Amino acid sequence: MKISFPHMGNLYIPLTLLFSSLGLEVVVPPPISKETMNLGVKYSPEGACLPFKLTLGNFLEAAALGADTFFMAQGYGLCRFGFYTEVQQKIMRELGYETNMALVNISQNVLQNLLRKLKELSGKSQLQVLGAVRLALVAIKVLDDLEKLLYQVRPRELRKGESTKVHQKTVDRLAQASSVSEIRRIGSEGMKELAAVGQDPARTPLRVGILGEFYVVLEPFTSSDVERRLGEMGVEITKYLYASDWVSFHMFMKLFKVFKEHKSAAEAARPYLAYNVSGDGLQTVGQTILCxxxxxxxxxxxxxxxxxxxxxxxxMLPKVSDDFRIPVLSLGLDEHSGNAGFITRLEAFTDLINRRKSLRRLEVAK
Ligand code: SF4
Structure with a gap:
């Protein structure tokens, strides 16, 4: 068996650790590129959403490298995500790939479903499977902590691009790690190196929240790397979707019935959106208000x-934006989204919020 999975940011690192530590042969799909997009678009139904097309592109590229089993989450909420795997497998089979889907139901009991699936795939003991899951979870947390620090350092750096390089160097080292202690050591060295990047202490960056659909928030290819671009324009961004938060919410907090974080966004959204519309829609509205x-x-x-x-x-966002006096830029993404137009819109938005902030300061000073 040669196992693969779709890309989503740096998640390929914990997933590779998870499977290889269980003795499975892993095929990491090539990084998402224009070719991945073209492949996915070519074989997907026209109206399919962007994550469907890109994950199909990943599968096809990995299958061409010999992958025959695809690990994927399945069945969540009311949106099209619930149909992804069935349709993708059908497409792959029609194209002549005799592939299997290793699916983990994430609608409920995520941890139990994951452990069962890993045991079934690897034939290893419960203890070995738990060890592999722990390894992957530690890597996810370290990667997310590094990213959070990167978002603080980048808008303050003295030499443009330096924090990105330091961060990438640590990510590359983590991709070679194989034990919990090694991951933690590399992570803590990476955090120190990032914090040591030369910064301008007098700078007060603009603060922008990045919200929206989980996959596009986590996969920089889809948004022409909006996080880096904003950071280099002097904006400190805060994301509210992280793989580590998803894991702790769905695997552990739900298990122990602790809902604090998500509930507060849902409560804030209630006057505008009183019910769950699936995906991350409710959180987008509620978190805009909280921000x-x-x-x-x-x-x-x-x-x-x-x-x-x-x-x-x-x-809902224009009304929220008026009521709470916060500018919102909604960016729709698909295979036609071009870099140039995208950057122009980001620059215009950054100018707008910069001017707004200066005016506010003047008002306060009067
Ligand atoms: S949340 Fe949106 S983009 Fe994501 S799977 Fe559902 S419909 Fe597609």
């Missing part, structure tokens, strides 16, 4: 075109 209350300068909503949950949220 406004925390004094953020703006919000960027990332959503795949034709994504129902985020389109519902998008229709």
């Amino acid at each position: 406004a209350e925390e004094g953020f300068d703006g919000i960027v909503q990332l959503y795949p075109f034709t994504c129902m949950p985020e389109i519902v949220a998008k229709h």
Whole structure:
């Protein structure tokens, strides 16, 4: 068996650790590129959402490298995600690939479902499977902590691009790690190196929240790396979707019935959106309000075109933006989104919130 999975940011590192530590042969798909997109678009139904097309592109590229089993989450909420795997497997078979899907149901009991699936795939003991899951979870947490620090350092760096290089160097080292202690050591060295990047202490960056659909928020290819671009324009971004948060919420907090984080966004959203529209739509609305209350300068909503949950949220955001006086830029993403137009919109948005902030300062000073 040669196992593979779709890309989503740096998640390939913990997934590779997870499977290889269980003795499975892993095929990491090539990094997402224009070719991946073209392949996915060519064989996907026309109206499919962007994550469907890109994950199919990953599968096809990995299958061409010999992968025959695809690990994937399945069945969550009301949106099209619930149909992804069935349709993708059908497409792969029609193209002549005799592939299997190793599916983990994430609608409920995620941890139990994951352990059962890993045991079935590897034939290893419960203890060995638990060890592999721990290894992957430690890597996910280390990667997310590094990313959070990167978002603080980047808008303050003295030499443009330095924090990105330091961060990437640590990510590359983590991709070679194989034990919990090694991952933790590399992570803590990486955090120190990032914190040591030369920064301008006098700079007060704009603060922008990045919200929207999980996949496009986590996979930089889809948004032409909006996080890096904003950071290099002097904006400190805060993301509210991280793989480590998802894991701790769905695997552990749900198990122990602790819902604090998500509930507060849902409560804040209630006057505008009183029910779950699937995906991350409710959180996008609620978190916009929470960010406004925390004094953020703006919000960027990332959503795949034709994504129902985020389109519902998008229709609520102009009213939220007026009521809470927070500028919101909604960016729809698909295979036609071009870099140039995208950057122009980001620059215009950054100018707008910068001017707004200066005016506010003048008002306060009067
Ligand atoms: S949340 Fe939107 S983009 Fe994501 S799977 Fe559902 S419909 Fe597609």
